[in-house]
Amino acid sequence: MKAKTVLPAVAMTAVSMVLTLAVVVMWLGTAVPWPVALVVGVGIDGGWLATLAYERRLAAQGDHNRVVTAVGWCFGLIATGVLVAHALTAKESAGAWLAVAWLPVAAKALWLVHGLWERTALTPGALGAIRGIQQEARDEAAVARARLRAEAVTEETRLTAVTQAGARVARVQAKTAQTLSRAWSTLETARDGEDTARALTCVTTPVTPGVTPRWDLPVWGPTEPVPALTPGAAPALTDEALDALVDQIRHSEVPALSYRELAARFRAAGHSASEVRLRAAWKRVVA
Structure with a gap:
């Protein structure tokens, strides 16, 4: 990378010095002896080369001097001015001379770029560390x-x-x-059917004479455990005693208890009666 920046600057500086020397000799050779013109040309190029060498020495030491830099730019501008003046006064090839008149300033700019590269250049180890990061x-x-x-x-x-x-x-x-809905619909149909009532009458009439059976759908909800009855724990109740007991329990609270609550309290009190007789007594009391 260093050669890529320094070689163009060296080449352009050499071309600029040659052009400046040639222009000074040709331009002043007609007015003064050519050795004098040669000395003037070499002086301009020598001053430019000396300031450039001093700048490069300071740059190698990591230093910078604004005065030296200003002097170097002055020599570059002088060389450019000489080339421009020659181009403007030349009778032939004025455009060509004017086209190369910017070379001294371009050479100084290239040395400036090379100096910036040197101040920002990194070692291979640092570059490797950066790539690793x-x-x-x-x-x-x-x-x-x-x-x-x-x-x-x-x-x-x-x-x-x-x-x-x-x-x-x-x-x-x-x-x-959906299954429960169909089952419920089937139970509802069975309850409302005439054959169901006749079947229940045939089954329950011998057990509970005088009681009209009724088909009730099951109640969905929480249930209360019923304590187990010990055989012989309580004597069997007559229908009158059962009706009186059911009526008493039913009206023990206001409003009157439902059948489920009544049945739970009836059995919790230790009374014994079949579900059929208890429900029949409930219906008689309610009626």
Whole structure:
């Protein structure tokens, strides 16, 4: 990289010095002896070359002098002025001379670029460390992106599984509800049918004479445990005693107790009666 910046500056400086010397000799050779013109040309080029060498020495030491830099730019501007003046006064090839008149200033600019490169140049070890840091940062960024993508895919899979499970539960609940609805409809049809009433009458008339049976749908809800009855724990009640007891328990609270509450309290008190007799007594009391 150093050769890429210093070689163009050296080449352009050499061309500029040659052009300046040639122009001074040709321009002043007609007015003064050519040795004098040669001395003037060499003086301009020598001063420019001396200031350039001093600048390069200071740059090698890591130093900088504004006076030397200003003198160097002055010699460059003088050389450029000589070339421009010659181009403007030349009768032939004025455009060509004017086209190369910028070379001294361009040479100074190239040396400026080379100096900037030297002040910012890094050693191969430093460049390797920088490349390693940059590669490490790229690796960490790639790993982080991969981790985020994996987490996103995992979360998406989990949400899909939960959604599918919820859909299956909803389908099962809907199917169960439909089955229960059909069963309830069947029970309702059986209760309202005439054959059901006749069948119940045939079965219950020998057991509970004088009681009209009634088909009731089951009650869906929480149930209360009924304590087990020990055979012979309580004497069998007559229908009158059972009716009186049912009426007493039913009206023990206001409003009157429901059948379920009455049955629970009846058995909790230790009384004994079949479900058929207890329900028949309930219906007689309510009637």
